[in-house]
Amino acid sequence: MTNVLIHELLEQTQVLVTRLRAALRDVPGDAASALLTRATIDQADKPRMVLTGQYSSGKSSLIKALTDGAVQPDIDADIATGEVTEYEWDGAVVLVDTPGVQSGLRRHDELAMDAIGNADFILFVVTVNLFDDASRDFLRRLANGLQMHGQMIVVITQTSKRSAADGVREQAVQDALGTVTFNLPIVEVDSVDYMRGLEGGKNADAFRQRSRIDDLRATINRVSAERGGLARLRQPLHLVRQLCDEAQGLFAQDDTSRAALALLTSQARAISQRRFMLDQSFARVDAEFKRDCLVDVVGFVDTASTLPDDEAQARTVLEAAEARLIESLERHATEFAERINQLAGSEFDTLSEELLEIGESNRLDLLLRPSGAVSLDAPDQVRADTSATSSQAGAAIAVDWQKIGDLIKRGQGWWGAGDGLKQASGSLGHKLVKDVGHTFGYKFKPWQALKIADKIGKAAKVGGFVISAGTAGYEVWKNEREARAAQIQSERQRSALVTEIMGHADKIASDARRELAAIIDPPLNKLLDEIRASQDQILNTESTRTSAAGELQEIATEADRLLSLSADVAPAQGEGDTVE
Structure with a gap:
């Protein structure tokens, strides 16, 4: 097996937290103490x-x-x-x-x-x-x-x-x-x-x-x-990665490196936090969608279970009830999609504001006009000072500060920061919101796509699988015991019909979660990869190469690996399929 399973995540995360605390324990200063305080995992919420x-x-x-x-x-x-x-x-x-x-x-x-x-x-x-x-x-x-x-x-x-x-x-x-x-x-x-x-x-x-x-x-x-449980279990790994990013600044030996690492860390933290908040909000609207569907499904089943004796009249009542059900379920799905659109727009608006603030930081000027030994062969590159702390021989590695500065500033344009996402046509944020809106927009008709009229109608039709209406069902009640048995059977059938329909509601919600992730995860992950590549470039210079900093990089790399593997979950099987 290549995937990280839920039973492994907490244990492996705890190992990384222990290593992280050991790396920070002997670092003086309030900043290190604050990171140590945050480097804990809540053990109370185990599945x-x-x-x-x-x-x-x-x-x-x-x-x-x-x-x-x-x-x-x-x-x-x-x-x-x-x-x-x-x-x-x-x-x-x-x-x-x-x-x-x-x-x-x-x-x-x-x-x-x-x-x-x-x-x-x-x-x-x-x-x-x-x-x-x-x-x-x-x-x-x-x-x-x-x-x-x-x-x-x-x-x-x-x-x-x-x-x-x-x-x-x-x-x-x-x-x-x-x-x-x-x-x-x-x-x-x-x-x-x-x-x-x-x-x-x-x-x-x-x-x-x-x-x-x-x-x-x-x-x-x-x-x-x-069900969203895996996302909750992965959150401590995101915390470990974030703390590693923040802690690396403690080991930087010059103001330029510290400023760059702080800004890049702020970008990565903003992106990860918005994604986490979106997932948490999705869980709430998911639960509301299922709750609203259940109310109408139970109402439909109650109607389907108490039909008139006359078969033609019963069929008319059932068809009308089914039409009302489909209409209400589509309405709930539309509201569900609208909430997802609102959540995505809100979180990306917040992200754009955060990235704008980061891009306008005074510390960015230090990156674009750094002090140090400037290479005449590459004017935009600076060679870090290799005195004092470096224990390794060889030439210093050049850091492209201009490229890193552009990455921080480019985040604004990618997200339309400062102009609002709706006005920033062509920006990454605008495209994401547009893609979410397209997926969860006017074409979001999941109940119609499932042909609920065929599937549920067959299950609930008079004299069929679930419903035995009127005298057809009651003629066999010869005595109280038989009547009670028939009542129990009717209750079982009603419950099965609710499950039949609500199973589709669960699938709609789980599909929506996957579709949302398929839209937002690739561009967010690409942006995070670029940010972390820039962090690694800074941290791989001679001046920041200490044993503690190296340990932090190894912890961060392992956290990234676990996050990648635990996110690689196969799509759900088709309706009614099994795992063999």
Whole structure:
């Protein structure tokens, strides 16, 4: 696996923070002390991943495999275990092992549900024997009744024991959910094979590949990215990178280097902060969009579940309700898109103001008219003073201060700073806002694109998959017990239909997050790369080459690598697809 997964991020970030603090600890002055104070990671907000399912479904073995054997749950005590047990996964994720449910022990079910209520992710674990009535009902309760489908992954264990034709297990999960087109992410694994692979030997790679535990990790990563959790876990890495930038100025030996590093650091910090704020704001409008959709979806399902006895009249009522639903969902999508446009414009306006202030700094004059030994061969280049601190021989490396100064000033023009983004046609900021507006503008009709009338109509039509209306549904109620059973079935069907539609809402939101990132990340990353290349050019001069400064550069480089790898998350599978 090449991607950095969520369970690795916090641990590796903490290693970098420890190195950063060690590099700064012996540096005198208030500036270093202030950086040390900021070089901490909040440990309180670790994602909680709850494993649930029936007893003897392989939850404990799965925990052992996910943690590469670092955690050794009591695998033989599944049904007897009456406690919720928490394990640290590389110090970054809390794995929560719950008692097996539907075992006839009410206390076990209550403990599992309490843990699920605090979950960020849910691994619903079943064996290759798949679903009986109890496990099917529990899956529906979580995914449909509690509407937790957006944070669930179905993990089918012990897959090496029994093969299945393509699509059979995926269909079994969909049948258990009771949906027509919507399905949960599904990964088929074998924990025993994975642990055998860890033992080594000539077949180690084959065992590991066959186990598909790495596929499960990648799926967890993708779900985290779609829900915004991965961005929150990456934020401490951005902090480490920012602190490295700021700390490098402490080791610069001349005013020109210090001024340049300070301005470049301010640029990088402004860009990173605006991107983070945009992501945080997106999470809020994402939640509002889903909340608004859910209200109308439930209203539609209520109507579809209480249709008149007459089939023709029922169909008329249903079609009118569906038309109102589509209209309201499109309205919510339009409002969602408008909020994204507003957020992007606001954040880029703020960024333009910040870059304008940086570009107008008095310190920029020092860069463009530096003191020092000017090379006659290259008038715009200055050779840094190599006396005093340099411990290495050889000629000094020339720094192109004019180019660095232009980079700082050019940031204004790129963003239309000072003129407002709307008036700065052709600037980078204007183009980004325009691209966001184009993507989330008048063409943003995601519900129509999904042909909801076909998919949902088929699911809800009279006498079809979900709805049994009027006398067709009530004639079988011969007694109170049958009536109660029919009522329960109706409630299950209603919940499944809500999941059917809200699954599309989740996909729209996750697609919107990816599309927004695809627009803004490439140009922002390119700008950051240019800024950091200029920083490296300054820091690679003889005058700033100290062991502490070198350590900071190594920390910054590693932070960049982790940020790059953790951002490289594969796009979501198509609707109803599985990870194989």
